[in-house]
Amino acid sequence: xxxxxxxxxxxxxxxxxxxxxxxxxxxxxxxxxxxxxxxxxxxxxxxxxxxxxxxxxxxxxxxxxxxxxxxxxxxxxxxxxxxxxxxxxxxxxxxxxxxxxxxxxxxxxxxxxxxxxxxxxxxxxxxxxxxxxxxxxxxxxxxxxxxxxxxxxxxxxxxxxxxxxxxxxxxxxxxxxxxxxxxxxxxxxxxxxxxxxxxxxxxxxxxxxxxxxxxxxxxxxxxxxxxxxxxxxxxxxxxxxxxxxxxxxxxxxxxxxxxxxxxxxxxxxxxxxxxxxxxxxxxxxxxxxxxxxxxxxxxxxxxxxxxxxxxxxxxxxxxxxxxxxxxxxxxxxxxxxxxxxxxxxxxxxxxxxxxxxxxxxxxxxxxxxxxxxxxxxxxxxxxxxxxxxxxxxxxxxxxxxxxxxxxxxxxxxxxxxxxxxxxxxxxxxxxxxxxxxxxxxxxxxxxxxxxxxxxxxxxxxxxxxxxxxxxxxxxxxxxxxxxxxxxxxxxxxxxxxxxxxxxxxxxxxxxxxxxxxxxxxxxxxxxxxxxxxxxxxxxxxxxxxxxxx
Amino acid sequence: xxxxxxxxxxxxxxxxxxxxxxxxxxxxxxxxxxxxxxxxxxxxxxxxxxxxxxxxxxxxxxxxxxxxxxxxxxxxxxxxxxxxxxxxxxxxxxxxxxxxxxxxxxxxxxxxxxxxxxxxxxxxxxxxxxxxxxxxxxxxxxxxxxxxxxxxxxxxxxxxxxxxxxxxxxxxxxxxxxxxxxxxxxxxxxxxxxxxxxxxxxxxxxxxxxxxxxxxxxxxxxxxxxxxxxxxxxxxxxxxxxxxxxxxxxxxxxxxxxxxxxxxxxxxxxxxxxxxxxxxxxxxxxxxxxxxxxxxxxxxxxxxxxxxxxxxxxxxxxxxxxxxxxxxxxxxxxxxxxxxxxxxxxxxxxxxxxxxxxxxxxxxxxxxxxxxxxxxxxxxxxxxxxxxxxxxxxxxxxxxxxxxxxxxxxxx
Numbered sequence: 036x037x038x039x040x041x042x043x044x045x046x047x048x049x050x051x052x053x054x055x056x057x058x059x060x061x062x063x064x065x066x067x068x069x070x071x072x073x074x075x076x077x078x079x080x081x082x083x084x085x086x087x088x089x090x091x092x093x094x095x096x097x098x099x100x101x102x103x104x105x106x107x108x109x110x111x112x113x114x115x116x117x118x119x120x121x122x123x124x125x126x127x128x129x130x131x132x133x134x135x136x137x138x139x140x141x142x143x144x145x146x147x148x149x150x151x152x153x154x155x156x157x158x159x160x161x162x163x164x165x166x167x168x169x170x171x172x173x174x175x176x177x178x179x180x181x182x183x184x185x186x187x188x189x190x191x192x193x194x195x196x197x198x199x200x201x202x203x204x205x206x207x208x209x210x211x212x213x214x215x216x217x218x219x220x221x222x223x224x225x226x227x228x229x230x231x232x233x234x235x236x237x238x239x240x241x242x243x244x245x246x247x248x249x250x251x252x253x254x255x256x257x258x259x260x261x262x263x264x265x266x267x268x269x270x271x272x273x274x275x276x277x278x279x280x281x282x283x284x285x286x287x288x289x290x291x292x293x294x295x296x297x298x299x300x301x302x303x304x305x306x307x308x309x310x311x312x313x314x315x316x317x318x319x320x321x322x323x324x325x326x327x328x329x330x331x332x333x334x335x336x337x338x339x340x341x342x343x344x345x346x347x348x349x350x351x352x353x354x355x356x357x358x359x360x361x362x363x364x365x366x367x368x369x370x371x372x373x374x375x376x377x378x379x380x381x382x383x384x385x386x387x388x389x390x391x392x393x394x395x396x397x398x399x400x401x402x403x404x405x406x407x408x409x410x411x412x413x414x415x416x417x418x419x420x421x422x423x424x425x426x427x428x429x430x431x432x433x434x435x436x437x438x439x440x441x442x443x444x445x446x447x448x449x450x451x452x453x454x455x456x457x458x459x460x461x462x463x464x465x466x467x468x469x470x471x472x473x474x475x476x477x478x479x480x481x482x483x484x485x486x487x488x489x490x491x492x493x494x495x496x497x498x499x500x501x502x503x504x505x506x507x508x509x510x511x512x513x514x515x516x517x518x519x520x521x522x523x524x525x526x527x528x529x530x531x532x533x534x535x536x537x538x539x540x541x542x543x544x545x546x547x548x549x550x551x552x553x554x555x556x557x558x559x560x561x562x563x564x565x566x567x568x569x570x571x572x573x574x575x576x577x578x579x580x581x582x583x584x
Numbered sequence: 585x586x587x588x589x590x591x592x593x594x595x596x597x598x599x600x601x602x603x604x605x606x607x608x609x610x611x612x613x614x615x616x617x618x619x620x621x622x623x624x625x626x627x628x629x630x631x632x633x634x635x636x637x638x639x640x641x642x643x644x645x646x647x648x649x650x651x652x653x654x655x656x657x658x659x660x661x662x663x664x665x666x667x668x669x670x671x672x673x674x675x676x677x678x679x680x681x682x683x684x685x686x687x688x689x690x691x692x693x694x695x696x697x698x699x700x701x702x703x704x705x706x707x708x709x710x711x712x713x714x715x716x717x718x719x720x721x722x723x724x725x726x727x728x729x730x731x732x733x734x735x736x737x738x739x740x741x742x743x744x745x746x747x748x749x750x751x752x753x754x755x756x757x758x759x760x761x762x763x764x765x766x767x768x769x770x771x772x773x774x775x776x777x778x779x780x781x782x783x784x785x786x787x788x789x790x791x792x793x794x795x796x797x798x799x800x801x802x803x804x805x806x807x808x809x810x811x812x813x814x815x816x817x818x819x820x821x822x823x824x825x826x827x828x829x830x831x832x833x834x835x836x837x838x839x840x841x842x843x844x845x846x847x848x849x850x851x852x853x854x855x856x857x858x859x860x861x862x863x864x865x866x867x868x869x870x871x872x873x874x875x876x877x878x879x880x881x882x883x884x885x886x887x888x889x890x891x892x893x894x895x896x897x898x899x900x901x902x903x904x905x906x907x908x909x910x911x912x913x914x915x916x917x918x919x920x921x922x923x924x925x926x927x928x929x930x931x932x933x934x935x936x937x938x939x940x941x942x943x944x945x946x947x948x949x950x951x952x953x954x955x956x957x958x959x960x961x962x963x964x965x966x967x968x969x970x971x972x973x974x975x976x977x978x979x980x981x982x983x984x985x986x987x988x989x990x991x992x993x994x995x996x
Contacts, residue, residue: 225852230684240845318827321812327777328808328830356715358747369815375749376781383715416684 049442193523352387389454
């Protein structure tokens with residue numbers, strides 16, 4: 036009966052309401068020309084992050100901007116923005132005060148506490164030179180960027196403690212070894228074509244890039260990251276058009292592995308060999324290609340246990356005229372593509388970017404949200420602005436398209452790229468933050484009729500302070516719900532570190548346990564729904580806040 | 585062949601002589617002669633649809649898709665609803681993956697020939713590739729109404745439904761497709777892939793192994809699906825071998841694409857070098873491009889032209905003859921060969937080539953001028969005067985042609 040009630044509630048809408056402008060998110064985030072993309076660098080858009088930079092328990096927002104090729108007048112350049120959550124569903128711009136007012140061709144963002152001081156730090160990728168910011172803990176940031184080999188085109192990134200030494204390392208995907216001077220323009224004699232229309236060139240025909248793994252060798256008072264890409268085996272597969280980075284322990288051996296969604300080539304799965312090195316296994320594991328063995332234009336990625344078997348599954352968005360991939364974990368180190376069987380084979384008319392598993396209705400089954408938008412404005416063969424997609428997980432591995440029912444905010448058309456998930460008003464329902472090309476951010480407030488939920492904030496002690504890589508397991512009735520704290524993922528974006536579990540009609544999780552990176556298993560007893568619970572490694576529950584407080 | 589008979593039946597009395605000569609050459613299996621005569625026929629009557637159609641057929645038979653398409657588009661300019669041209673041109677576009685170009689032709693074709701089963705299936709295939717699922721399904725179903733065992737429609741609809749997750753409806757169609765055309769790998773491949781999706785790995789393996797021996801031995805995706813089936817059956821070493829085969833075939837495909845891409849880049853570089861006057865370096869780049877595209881007539885012609893400019897007559901002759909063997913009805917190639925032979929003082933050969941060029945393109949003054957020069961050198965003053973007169977008539981303002989004519993005319 037309760038299940039029926041939840042199903043009935045799930046059908047009512049709207050489930051999301053656009054609140055960006057009301058919340059004060061009125062800045063325009065730029066990526067090249069609005070009407071004509073002459074170069075591929077103008078097409079990727081930029082990322083967004085939900086983070087709590089001042090540890091006040093409220094999610095703040097960081098948004099990245101790129102620029103325009105013709106540039107801006109001095110002082111008029113667009114800059115990345117940090118918005119502080121005022122606690123009343125509105126935000127204030129604190130960028131300059133925080134020392135983050137940087138112009139440039141920004142792309143992606145990921146977060147993690149690199150010095151384990153309890154304050155979350157930032158990494159921003161650029162076409163140019165990436166920047167690492169350390170959070171001083173007083174509302175300001177300092178540039179602690181490690182020396183790099185020179186300009187490149189960084190895209191997705193993720194902090195991950197790959198050697199389990201308690202310090203967060205960093206994986207950065209790079210896209211194209213891009214040189215404006217040697218790349219043909221659509222209005223030139225060597226223009227490229229898509230469906231018989233002249234368009235910008237790439238990535239095919241341009242030189243792909245190598246990806247980077249940075250090892251954290253910081254000591255108290257000194258941030259130090261060392262490029263270990265070559266010796267760790269990251270460069271072994273050769274250069275690829277890398278976009279999003281997500282981390283997951285796909286074989287559940289306790290060591291984090293890394294997945295890189297790759298555009299127009301086979302995607303990469305780096306299996307952690309426990310000795311500081313990785314082996315690339317995407318083809319053998321079944322996550323390199325489409326179901327037919329075709330290379331795809333992989334964009335965004337997300338990980339969750341969508342079928343409730345306790346093993347992490349993967350979803351990836353792709354180019355137009357293609358389907359996304361839903362890779363179901365076979366629990367033997369391999370995946371099977373389940374896209375069509377799961378109901379995600381409905382739409383090939385969208386060009387997908389950010390993707391996230393989000394249990395928007397708190398029924399205990401991770402749903403999928405995807406944002407879309409074309410790379411070529413003005414082509415006849417595809418809409419530049421496209422709707423978003425909400426697939427509701429009905430359990431047992433089946434999804435249904437609930438986009439229309441979810442309301443105008445989901446159906447709104449934009450050329451969207453970045454996507455982050457987080458409960459910015461702490462009401463127990465996951466909200467969504469979207470970056471749109473040359474437009475304002477969209478903030479989709481979750482108003483869906485939803486079940487109970489429980490939010491866990493995990494703080495590492497021996498493990499990294501952000502708890503990245505920690506897995507929480509909740510027993511709810513006959514089911515075990517799992518969630519992992521993760522940096523990066525989606526597309527160029529960062530979601531909240533807190534794990535929000537939908538409990539359906541249950542008012543509590545009967546048992547909670549946390550597997551910390553490094554192997555320690557911590558058992559917590561019963562936890563009631565309707566609250567945000569802080570669990571500190573080795574200390575159990577160290578804080579409880581009721582929703583809405 | 586049907587095309588040929590139809591074209592013969594439609595032959596009209598005017599300009600019929602070169603057309604008849606062309607058809608005669610065609611039947612004698614002399615495609616070069618046929619093309620030359622048929623080009624003369626369409627110059628005589630540019631609206632002679634039957635000649636354009638046979639020209640298209642001849643080019644298509646020789647693998648010159650671009651030229652075949654050119655002839656077919658001529659037909660469609662004259663008769664926009666010509667079923668033969670619509671069908672053949674849409675096929676050529678589809679073969680090259682140009683779905684958006686094929687789409688309007690197929691949409692016209694299904695109206696012009698509503699019972700053309702292949703047109704409905706092809707159009708449905710284009711819709712399917714463009715994500716227009718409902719229209720695709722309708723088209724495939726119409727084709728199956730017209731011919732229930734039509735393989736492309738069985739396979740296309742089965743695949744469409746399988747991809748939409750409707751395996752109940754898809755499987756009978758895919759099984760039937762594999763039965764209808766057991767010697768084609770596509771049916772077994774699609775059936776095997778659908779069986780993989782259903783977890784029926786034993787049967788999937790059997791179908792995919794059949795696919796790999798029925799023409800799919802060089803198709804990487806067959807081995808990818810086979811690896812999936814073997815993985816499902818827990819056969820790790822065999823799966824590894826199938827994946828290795830997949831990787832090797834994929835690499836081959838990629839290497840080929842890369843060769844073509846490099847060739848295009850070398851041609852671009854050659855163009856820049858040529859503009860800068862560095863003929864030697866330009867020729868070297870084109871040589872590199874030729875290794876990747878040995879049967880590209882345009883490239884061979886460019887190489888011939890460069891070597892002609894570099895006064896390497898033997899090399900130029902070799903290249904332009906190769907270009908002519910691929911595309912015998914291109915007047916420009918014969919013209920260049922004529923110039924090469926003229927330079928080499930091989931006047932008989934020069935004359936023969938220039939006469940062919942003049943026949944193929946009677947509106948180019950330089951051809952007649954060169955022919956006049958060769959004839960004059962052969963001592964045939966009267967014929968030379970006629971050729972120079974033709975050149976002057978075509979380009980009355982060119983002083984060189986006029987001067988040649990004046991010099992050739994007997995002094996009074």
